[in-house]
Amino acid sequence: MDAEWVRQYLLGLPHVTETVQWGGALVFWTAEKEVGGKMFALANLERGEGPVLSFAAGPELYDELLEMDGVIPAPYLARAHWVALEHWRALSKADLQLLLAAARERVFQKLPAHTRAFLALSPSERKKLLAAKKTVAKKKVAGRAAAVSKTKKKRK
Numbered sequence: 001m002d003a004e005w006v007r008q009y010l011l012g013l014p015h016v017t018e019t020v021q022w023g024g025a026l027v028f029w030t031a032e033k034e035v036g037g038k039m040f041a042l043a044n045l046e047r048g049e050g051p052v053l054s055f056a057a058g059p060e061l062y063d064e065l066l067e068m069d070g071v072i073p074a075p076y077l078a079r080a081h082w083v084a085l086e087h088w089r090a091l092s093k094a095d096l097q098l099l100l101a102a103a104r105e106r107v108f109q110k111l112p113a114h115t116r117a118f119l120a121l122s123p124s125e126r127k128k129l130l131a132a133k134k135t136v137a138k139k140k141v142a143g144r145a146a147a148v149s150k151t152k153k154k155r156k
Contacts, residue, residue, distance in 0.1 A: 036115035040107040051084030
């Protein structure tokens with residue numbers, strides 16, 4: 001197992017998207033981040049630096065998983081009951097598949113109502129809404145930049 005295997009598996013689950021953040025972390029989300037999606041797993045793409053994979057274990061499994069060799073509290077996310085794998089051999093492929101699917105489902109069930117409504121739309125409708133949202137966001141940024149520029153000119 002490796003990050004590419006995890007990536008292929010997770011992207012095959014319903015409503016999962018990915019982003020690369022914080023330098024070398026592949027972050028997996030239930031729904032698009034822009035519409036209120038929430039992260040449920042992180043794969044470390046930088047070899048030799050920290051855990052290889054972190055995911056939302058939930059309070060039910062957290063303590064049990066920490067008893068396993070190679071499973072530790074996830075840095076920065078342990079208080080939210082996330083665990084991290086120190087190496088890819090810490091769990092079997094079958095166990096990891098079950099745990100990652102459960103992590104996605106656990107986080108999916110906590111999504112806000114508007115995000116779940118968005119996910120109920122057809123893929124083409126979701127794509128149109130995302131494009132419209134990005135256009136509105138660009139206009140807001142441009143408007144704010146113009147206001148700041150105008151304020152600076154007045155001060156001179």
